[in-house]
Amino acid sequence: MSSYAQPHSRVSVLSTSSQSSVEHLSPAASSTRFSLPSIPTTPQPKPAGVRPNIYDRNLNKTRITEVSAAAFTFLFSETVQYTQKRVSGINDLERRLNTLGYRIGTRVLELMVWRAEGQSKAPKREIRLLPALMSIHTQVWRAVFGKPADAIEKSVDNADEYMIVDNDPLIERYISVPRDMSQLSCSSFTAGIVEAVLDGLGFPARVTAHSTPKAQYPSCTTILIKLEKSVLEREEVLK
Amino acid sequence: MAIYGLWVINKAGGLVYQRNFADGLAQLTSNEYLVLAGTLHGIHAITSRLSPMGSSSGAQVIEGESFKMTILLTASGTKFVVLTSLAEASPDALLQKVYEIYSDAVMKNPFHTPEMPIRSEGFDTRITALIGSG
Numbered sequence: 047m048s049s050y051a052q053p054h055s056r057v058s059v060l061s062t063s064s065q066s067s068v069e070h071l072s073p074a075a076s077s078t079r080f081s082l083p084s085i086p087t088t089p090q091p092k093p094a095g096v097r098p099n100i101y102d103r104n105l106n107k108t109r110i111t112e113v114s115a116a117a118f119t120f121l122f123s124e125t126v127q128y129t130q131k132r133v134s135g136i137n138d139l140e141r142r143l144n145t146l147g148y149r150i151g152t153r154v155l156e157l158m159v160w161r162a163e164g165q166s167k168a169p170k171r172e173i174r175l176l177p178a179l180m181s182i183h184t185q186v187w188r189a190v191f192g193k194p195a196d197a198i199e200k201s202v203d204n205a206d207e208y209m210i211v212d213n214d215p216l217i218e219r220y221i222s223v224p225r226d227m228s229q230l231s232c233s234s235f236t237a238g239i240v241e242a243v244l245d246g247l248g249f250p251a252r253v254t255a256h257s258t259p260k261a262q263y264p265s266c267t268t269i270l271i272k273l274e275k276s277v278l279e280r281e282e283v284l285k
Numbered sequence: 286m287a288i289y290g291l292w293v294i295n296k297a298g299g300l301v302y303q304r305n306f307a308d309g310l311a312q313l314t315s316n317e318y319l320v321l322a323g324t325l326h327g328i329h330a331i332t333s334r335l336s337p338m339g340s341s342s343g344a345q346v347i348e349g350e351s352f353k354m355t356i357l358l359t360a361s362g363t364k365f366v367v368l369t370s371l372a373e374a375s376p377d378a379l380l381q382k383v384y385e386i387y388s389d390a391v392m393k394n395p396f397h398t399p400e401m402p403i404r405s406e407g408f409d410t411r412i413t414a415l416i417g418s419g
Binding site for chain 2: 116119120122123124125127130220221222223224227232264
């Protein structure tokens with residue numbers, strides 16, 4: 047009995063597997079697999095109030111795409127804690143936060159260029175330093191933090207240094223840096239974003255963050271931009 | 286009408302924050318505060334089991350002759366305790382505000398270790414703005 051049943055079952059296994067492989071190769075099957083228009087024809091009932099998937103949203107509509115500030119601060123807090131466990135000192139921590147911000151900044155610049163293309167009739171790329179800094183101060187800040195920064199300053203002593211001042215940076219609103227790490231500024235993350243945007247626009251610079259508390263703004267932060275020499279030389283030529 | 290002091294007790298019964306705002310109660314050493322907080326933690330655990338109607342939030346107000354103690358137990362097990370005069374109108378609303386400040390200035394601060402004493406400058410300044418320096 048068993049010697050009879052074994053070959054029979056084997057044959058049946060072979061036959062089903064060969065059948066399925068034929069199905070995979072048949073053009074009819076592959077067309078149903080890859081045809082995109084067939085997907086929307088099966089509408090799925092969506093519960094009311096559910097927003098579309100983030101990949102399906104329009105990149106140019108900014109009003110409805112705000113995220114929760116509380117969720118962001120928790121995420122950023124975890125980011126700082128995670129990073130802090132893996133570094134050897136404050137400089138290292140700031141450098142890593144800067145790198146994380148840099149990765150965001152490249153995307154921010156790309157997104158802003160895309161939005162400018164879609165919205166304005168004459169989209170342009172900033173090629174002069176001061177308009178570029180102004181657009182970082184206003185547009186980048188508004189896109190990332192929802193409000194423009196508070197000031198742009200030019201260093202009196204060094205011609206290659208510019209500063210962007212934020213009186214109440216969103217990412218530091220709930221952060222109290224302990225005294226033994228007093229020179230740490232978590233806005234290095236923001237500095238990374240600025241550095242990436244400047245790099246992307248063709249103004250290579252070294253950007254750092256420094257907390258400069260004032261009486262009425264205890265968490266006031268200065269983003270210091272130290273431009274590369276080539277940028278200043280080009281500005282001279284363009285004058 | 287006076288707010289004497291504020292305690293924050295972690296879920297294990299340890300005192301993680303203690304601050305006095307007004308004179309009127311006996312001054313204690315920090316060790317005595319730790320013992321009192323641990324005792325309150327135990328009493329609170331007992332009171333939460335005394336209810337004949339199933340689960341209970343435990344003691345909410347403990348009144349003495351010269352002061353009362355209002356306790357807020359949060360979902361995470363952290364307790365906020367405020368010591369006030371008997372006439373203090375709404376210690377519950379005050380505790381809710383303290384809870385809000387705690388969630389903002391302590392839990393969102395990457396340099397705070399959960400269940401450890403609160404050494405967050407932002408928490409101190411916000412509590413001062415809410416209650417006064419004392």
